[in-house]
Amino acid sequence: MATRIKTKAADAPQTMAQVQSDIRKIGDLQREHGRVSADLNDQVAKLTDAAAPMLKDLQEQVASLQKGVQIYCEANREELCGKGKTANLVTGEVQWRQRPPSVKVTGVDAVIAWLKNMGMNAFIRSKEEINKEAMLNEPEKAKGVPGVSIVTGVEDFVIVPFEVDTEVAA
Template identity: 40%
Template sequence: MSKKTRIKSDAVAVTFANREEVNVAIAHIGAAQRQRDAINTAMNEELAAVRARFEEQALPHAAVIKDLGQAVQVWCEGNRVELTRDGRTKTAKFAAGEVSWRVRPPRVSVRGEGIVIEALKRLGLERFVRTKEEVDKSAILGEPGAVQDIKGLSISQGEDFVIKPFETEIEEVQ
């Protein structure tokens, strides 16, 4: 069953009789965008002030957490054998909470990827070099007729209606 093409667009609350009315509407859109931007700027300024105020209040607590956390870690490292029952557990429980030691998974860091790839290939370690195959979408757009019968591949193109009042950088996409 084929999908029906929709011809009608959604109903709108306002209609225009002539070009001048549309021009006035675009001018109103521009004014509304500028008002919205001013409100957004004021909101961001207030949020920044609130954030700064609360971060300043939290600063002494962060210092206490850091200092006490380091002291707890030093003591626990010094008593790790007893706390972990000679390494049989990774967690030590206290009345107020617990501490634990977690081994992070191994991680590979590569600096100078090209040089590393060359060295791996030179040493016969190609199994550590990944070759990625992927569809070249820009080439397909250059020759759409060549791939039109391939299942799973489709080319689509949409259209946006854009209103851009003068004196604004923001576009309203409908």
Template identity: 45%
Template sequence: MAKKTRIKTPAVAVRVPQTREAAAADVATIGRLSRDLSRLEADMNDELAAIKERHEALAEPLRAQRQALTDGIAVWAEANRDVLTQNGKVKTAALTTGELVWRLRPPSVRITGPAAVLDALRRMRLARFIRVKDEVNKEAILNEPEAVVNVPGISIIQGEDFIVQPFEAELAEGV
């Protein structure tokens, strides 16, 4: 005889309101807690902004000094590039305190005015540089769900959310 499988459902460990008034009171409490959390978050962001502002002010002269030194080293390195790179044989020059490195970035394509570029490519018979992308039109499927009922791999799903929305009013902007 096969062993019976028993599925246990965990007990709900929350307070469940027993009346409409109790549920309304809990919704009011949720609203108060949400506002308290918003105030805490705003206070935290105010403190973080003050700390960031203070440290940014301290960091600015250091950044300026670092950039000035970097610019000076770049001018010197370009003037001495042949010696430092052994006439272009290496791309790294070792100093006693660090390295100077020259690296080429990978090439990239920049398109300005994509519609005009596509038109020019078509006129010049360079269609091999135009990508045509096939993809399923989900919006059309949602408009006609009965047409795709028997198509394997397509399923239309719809869920439901439960949302508690406490009543809240917003302050008017400075009028």
């Protein structure tokens, strides 16, 4: 893992030995961070596994009760709501809401081709955007465009502690 550093000069090591020691410490701290993260993830996985059966049972109970309430309310909608769409039942309310219209498209490429073929271009959206890759390929030409600058020569300082990567065979 690479680390970008911003530090005060007073905190900076003064010798090569101190730099080497600090890089080793950075590696040690990064590995410890990884171990703590792995332990945390292990604990989360155990808690999730332990709670999963109870959560599934609770969800099934809720779904069953919802289905029953819906069946009753559908059968008695006019009595509950009159001409409205909401019924206040003291412990909560039930509502019937019309979803807004939506468009579902399957086979996008085929639909676009058909729309183009039929001259229905109003149903096709074209997005205009700056082609930054083309500008990088022709930086001299792009520099003349107002509002465009080509950024070059930015240098990052990166520390990469040496580590041995090991893999666990599955």
